[in-house]
Amino acid sequence: MKIANIEVYELEIPFNLGPDNLASKNFLKTTGLDFCLVKIESENGHIGWGDAFAYNCRQSVAQAVLHMLKPRLIGRDARDICRINHDLQKDLHMFGRYGITMFAISGVDIALWDLVGKNEGVPIYQLLGSVGNKRIPAYASLWRYEDPDLVLERVKAAQLSGYSSIKLHEIGISEVQVARDFLGQDFPLMLDTNCPWSPQEAKEMVRVFEDINLYWLEEPIYPPEDFKALARLRRDTGVKIASGEHACTAFQFREIFDNNAVDFAQPSVTKVGGISEFRKIVVLCELAGIQIMPHSPYFGPGFLATLQLSQTFPNLGLLERFFIEPEANLYPKDVLNPVNGVFCAPNGPGLGVDPDLDVIKTYKKNNTKV
Numbered sequence: 040m041k042i043a044n045i046e047v048y049e050l051e052i053p054f055n056l057g058p059d060n061l062a063s064k065n066f067l068k069t070t071g072l073d074f075c076l077v078k079i080e081s082e083n084g085h086i087g088w089g090d091a092f093a094y095n096c097r098q099s100v101a102q103a104v105l106h107m108l109k110p111r112l113i114g115r116d117a118r119d120i121c122r123i124n125h126d127l128q129k130d131l132h133m134f135g136r137y138g139i140t141m142f143a144i145s146g147v148d149i150a151l152w153d154l155v156g157k158n159e160g161v162p163i164y165q166l167l168g169s170v171g172n173k174r175i176p177a178y179a180s181l182w183r184y185e186d187p188d189l190v191l192e193r194v195k196a197a198q199l200s201g202y203s204s205i206k207l208h209e210i211g212i213s214e215v216q217v218a219r220d221f222l223g224q225d226f227p228l229m230l231d232t233n234c235p236w237s238p239q240e241a242k243e244m245v246r247v248f249e250d251i252n253l254y255w256l257e258e259p260i261y262p263p264e265d266f267k268a269l270a271r272l273r274r275d276t277g278v279k280i281a282s283g284e285h286a287c288t289a290f291q292f293r294e295i296f297d298n299n300a301v302d303f304a305q306p307s308v309t310k311v312g313g314i315s316e317f318r319k320i321v322v323l324c325e326l327a328g329i330q331i332m333p334h335s336p337y338f339g340p341g342f343l344a345t346l347q348l349s350q351t352f353p354n355l356g357l358l359e360r361f362f363i364e365p366e367a368n369l370y371p372k373d374v375l376n377p378v379n380g381v382f383c384a385p386n387g388p389g390l391g392v393d394p395d396l397d398v399i400k401t402y403k404k405n406n407t408k409v
């Protein structure tokens with residue numbers, strides 16, 4: 040099944056932060072969700088869809104797919120996914136093992152798994168080896184509002200929507216306290232701080248948050264790869280640490296685990312090297328006794344790939360659902376929205392369902408024909 044063609048679709052889909060599109064600090068510095076969709080077509084007529092991480096870097100990633108990867112892929116047998124992934128990583132290692140290059144490889148890898156699943160007529164989780172996780176618990180991942188009233192409103196909305204665990208992206212004590220006071224002491228409440236503090240500052244902030252009873256504290260330290268500092272914070276304070284969304288390749292996860300830096304691992308399928316690399320991390324986590332809490336604030340094939348992978352986790356955790364509403368969706372709402380806080384992965388071949396071509400046409404930013 041030779042690869043005949045590769046196309047890239049850049050999309051930008053506006054999104055709503057809440058009922059009144061609540062005013063807030065724009066902490067991700069964006070007005071729309073960026074997508075870099077990768078479409079791979081085989082000579083026998085199958086099409087696979089992939090998703091390279093593109094938030095605030097959409098055009099750079101798209102150019103990397105088209106100019107660095109595509110020439111290396113035309114004519115290769117799509118079924119040799121792991122060999123292709125290995126060759127791309129090896130050929131391109133001088134451009135960096137993190138960031139844009141790995142995002143592009145991730146997008147291609149996801150598309151190849153979708154393509155092969157369709158060729159075989161089975162969903163990806165069956166190709167990977169399922170452990171039978173049909174129902175995947177979700178958590179609501181809230182925007183950063185930096186306003187206790189807005190936080191309270193969104194926490195209430197998330198709970199009303201059926202979520203039984205919630206993550207904030209705040210760094211202020213009053214914003215976190217208002218959520219805890221409303222939810223009660225036992226409701227799983229997570230806090231993602233996005234790398235704001237030095238190791239010493241993080242230690243002081245853990246003391247400030249001591250009575251909040253966080254289910255996990257995510258990325259408290261800059262730089263995120265200072266795994267020794269994360270390990271010291273865990274050891275000295277007892278706080279449970281989640282991290283890994285910036286890590287690329289299984290090798291960096293091995294380093295994280297060797298340093299005892301996390302309680303929960305957060306690989307991101309659109310960044311880490313795709314499904315092929317992610318599945319190595321599933322094994323590493325099993326050997327290290329660490330639960331996976333995948334990073335998945337996505338609405339494209341990357342989200343579906345995470346749903347597929349979640350069906351292979353021996354120790355199933357929670358799947359992230361970004362608690363914002365895109366103006367349009369590439370997939371049916373029953374795929375993207377959990378019911379009573381639980382996702383069910385679609386059972387179609389490959390990723391399970393194809394993106395809506397009309398949505399691609401409407402929100403496309405480049406000139407590639409759909």
Ligand SMILES: [Mg+2]
Pocket residue numbers: 231233257258284
């Ligand atoms: Mg995060």
